[in-house]
Amino acid sequence: MASTMASSANASSNKKSSAPSSSTNNANVIKRLQSELMTLMLSPTPGISAFPSDTDMTRWSATVLGPSSTPYENLTFKLSLAYPSNYPYAPPEVLFTTPVYHPNVDMAGRICLDILKPAGKGGEGAWSAVLNTGSVLLSIQSLLGEPNNSSPLNGEAALLWDRDQVEYKKKVLARHQEPAELEANGS
Amino acid sequence: MEESHYLNCKSRAQNYNPPVDLRLLDYVSIYDNNLMCAICRCPFVDPVVLSECDHVFCRDCIRQSWNSNTSYTPLGPRGDCPTCRTPAKLGPRSATSKILVNLVDELVVHCPKRDDGCKAEVRRCEVQDHVNIYCGYTVIECTDDDCTLPVRRKDAAQGCLHFGVSCLSCHKELQKWKLEAHWRSECADRRVHCDMCKSSVFYRDLEAHRKEACPAMSVSCPGKALGCTSRSKRGHAELHAKSCTFAKLAPVLLKQQERLDEQEAAQKEMSRKLEVLEGGFQNMQGILYPPGVETSQRSADNSLTPSLQERLFGSGTAESTTPTGTAAGYDWTESAVDEDAVSPAETMHTAFSSATSPRQRAAPLPPGPRPADLPEPFSSDFDIASPTGFPPPATNGGPYASPLHHLLSMHESLRDEMTRVSSALSELDGRHSMQILNENLRTREEISYLAAQTAGLQRQVHWLTSSALQRQQGRSPTPGASSSGAGGAMMDAGAGAGVEAAVGAVSTAATALRGAARMVNVGGNGSGSGTGTGMRRGTSEEGRTKL
Numbered sequence A: 001m002a003s004t005m006a007s008s009a010n011a012s013s014n015k016k017s018s019a020p021s022s023s024t025n026n027a028n029v030i031k032r033l034q035s036e037l038m039t040l041m042l043s044p045t046p047g048i049s050a051f052p053s054d055t056d057m058t059r060w061s062a063t064v065l066g067p068s069s070t071p072y073e074n075l076t077f078k079l080s081l082a083y084p085s086n087y088p089y090a091p092p093e094v095l096f097t098t099p100v101y102h103p104n105v106d107m108a109g110r111i112c113l114d115i116l117k118p119a120g121k122g123g124e125g126a127w128s129a130v131l132n133t134g135s136v137l138l139s140i141q142s143l144l145g146e147p148n149n150s151s152p153l154n155g156e157a158a159l160l161w162d163r164d165q166v167e168y169k170k171k172v173l174a175r176h177q178e179p180a181e182l183e184a185n186g187s
Numbered sequence B: 001m002e003e004s005h006y007l008n009c010k011s012r013a014q015n016y017n018p019p020v021d022l023r024l025l026d027y028v029s030i031y032d033n034n035l036m037c038a039i040c041r042c043p044f045v046d047p048v049v050l051s052e053c054d055h056v057f058c059r060d061c062i063r064q065s066w067n068s069n070t071s072y073t074p075l076g077p078r079g080d081c082p083t084c085r086t087p088a089k090l091g092p093r094s095a096t097s098k099i100l101v102n103l104v105d106e107l108v109v110h111c112p113k114r115d116d117g118c119k120a121e122v123r124r125c126e127v128q129d130h131v132n133i134y135c136g137y138t139v140i141e142c143t144d145d146d147c148t149l150p151v152r153r154k155d156a157a158q159g160c161l162h163f164g165v166s167c168l169s170c171h172k173e174l175q176k177w178k179l180e181a182h183w184r185s186e187c188a189d190r191r192v193h194c195d196m197c198k199s200s201v202f203y204r205d206l207e208a209h210r211k212e213a214c215p216a217m218s219v220s221c222p223g224k225a226l227g228c229t230s231r232s233k234r235g236h237a238e239l240h241a242k243s244c245t246f247a248k249l250a251p252v253l254l255k256q257q258e259r260l261d262e263q264e265a266a267q268k269e270m271s272r273k274l275e276v277l278e279g280g281f282q283n284m285q286g287i288l289y290p291p292g293v294e295t296s297q298r299s300a301d302n303s304l305t306p307s308l309q310e311r312l313f314g315s316g317t318a319e320s321t322t323p324t325g326t327a328a329g330y331d332w333t334e335s336a337v338d339e340d341a342v343s344p345a346e347t348m349h350t351a352f353s354s355a356t357s358p359r360q361r362a363a364p365l366p367p368g369p370r371p372a373d374l375p376e377p378f379s380s381d382f383d384i385a386s387p388t389g390f391p392p393p394a395t396n397g398g399p400y401a402s403p404l405h406h407l408l409s410m411h412e413s414l415r416d417e418m419t420r421v422s423s424a425l426s427e428l429d430g431r432h433s434m435q436i437l438n439e440n441l442r443t444r445e446e447i448s449y450l451a452a453q454t455a456g457l458q459r460q461v462h463w464l465t466s467s468a469l470q471r472q473q474g475r476s477p478t479p480g481a482s483s484s485g486a487g488g489a490m491m492d493a494g495a496g497a498g499v500e501a502a503v504g505a506v507s508t509a510a511t512a513l514r515g516a517a518r519m520v521n522v523g524g525n526g527s528g529s530g531t532g533t534g535m536r537r538g539t540s541e542e543g544r545t546k547l
């Protein structure tokens, strides 16, 4: 009886004082994400922005500006980030919501990037708990300009990158949709 | 007994109030970034220094980081430093970590029960004690001996509060000891202060108030689309709109923009139509004036008119300037006067003789001295009042005051006739094209009818041929016919060839007919008014090449 009352008391009082359980973990994740958001707002990095969704603090949407003097120059890319409940010990799941033509991005927007894979498994993952939203977005931005052609998700793009930059840029522009178009298309 | 009761209470209170998670605390003042753990992004909780690289993390943070990506190792927790990836292991607490502990312990935090109403600010190392012993908002067991339900420490002195009441505002049923918390943070009908305008509104209406009604909320000018960058508080927005030209113009311009878009669309449509019409017109012109038929006459007309007008106009100004004699025009006038006796008549003469049309030739220029009242015929009055109708030059030449006069009237009447002729011509043309269109339609119908007939014929012949062939094949294998087989086969072959030739003829006829139909189609589409047979042949030639 007392224990049920205790749990109801916990639920009614703020989450902050609840027991170390999955909900605390979640509170810790939210706390950390709030801290990250604060940092992003107070010292914004040019070309990068991220904001949580209205309803779920663990789902963010972000925009990344294509790096200059690359085929992605002046293009804006939207991404979605989903943080697991054991963040920051596991990496967020990052997807491009803008269609991107890139050797390391597939048609569904999945990104092949070492820091987005959990570390220790097979050695190719390089996620670290000290990484954060800002550093992840920066890595993705630089990946746009410096693709890793040794393990491409899009083989055609990898070949074309090395062979014909003009044609590559054409393909990039053909695939790209500005955020406004994307919304207009209802996707 | 008293003490044991207290201890009992305390242990149960701790049940209700789990240990404070230091990472969820809100800090009163801004702390140094160097005190922040890179993993949990909070001031260190039990910091450890990795002796391999001197990076510092909370003990729990680094442990969990290593646990989540490495399996259990018998040598104790070890892994790569999350920041620099140097292999490291947890060592004993060092002097550095003691300093860090002291620094983070001094940080002042809000009581974790702040949202429930506790306003206490305490040092972080004392926050657990505050919650456990002092905080009035900590939940403890009811002081009533028969009741084991939780109650907040500050309410414990009021006796047992575990009876049901209902909220006066929202009528929600709840226990008395929870009522205050309900009022503070849950009740939808509680009144809250809008932090913009300080007015008191219902919590449930707060969002709507901020969006729509709050006079302190800043809104942008209605003329924002036109370039007014002003933002003002809602209360002042109307004042601004009164003075802002953009705001006044906005609805008008919006409507204008709409109409402009409409018009643009309509204009595009029109221009497309015009293009089509122009194309049609050019086709028509090409048919009306095929190169080499009427060109010479037309060019003569064209060349005559400007040259004549030019000359008339030129000499007219020359004469009219004579009386005034302006300084600038003096030399020119002088020379004109010098040649007075011959030059204008001469120019007229050359003008007409240079024209190639025979009709102009028919009006001979009577040579003679130029009369003194020369300016008169060139006045504009004369042009308008000139006699209408075509005067035959041979008979009616007499009544005219001068040959020039005569010529001009002749020219006038010629021009009139030309317009008459051209209008008649265009009328004729229209009629002609209609006729041809009708004829075309009829012809096409006839041809399609013929084609259908031919196709039927073709089918019949085909059927006949096939039946004949079948009969032939049925006859040849009979043994009795072997003696006369050669002759019969020959005859059959001959008949077959004949039938085949007939079929071929019919099918060629059919293709010819189809070709003709297409020809007519081409003629009809291309112009709708093919006049001469030569023209039609031309288009049919075109049609054939298309085939």
Ligand SMILES: [Zn+2]
Pocket: B037, B038, B039, B040, B041, B042, B044, B045, B057, B058, B061
């Ligand atoms: Zn930490």
Ligand SMILES: [Zn+2]
Pocket: B050, B053, B054, B055, B081, B082, B083, B084, B085, B086
């Ligand atoms: Zn390190």
Ligand SMILES: [Zn+2]
Pocket: B111, B112, B113, B114, B118, B119, B120, B130, B131, B134, B135, B136, B137
């Ligand atoms: Zn307190």
Ligand SMILES: [Zn+2]
Pocket: B142, B143, B144, B147, B148, B149, B151, B159, B160, B161, B162
């Ligand atoms: Zn009670």
Ligand SMILES: [Zn+2]
Pocket: B167, B168, B169, B170, B171, B172, B182, B183, B186, B187, B188, B189, B190
């Ligand atoms: Zn209520």
Ligand SMILES: [Zn+2]
Pocket: B194, B195, B196, B197, B198, B199, B209, B210, B213, B214, B215, B216, B217
């Ligand atoms: Zn307000």
Ligand SMILES: [Zn+2]
Pocket: B221, B222, B223, B228, B229, B230, B240, B241, B244, B245, B246, B247
């Ligand atoms: Zn304005």
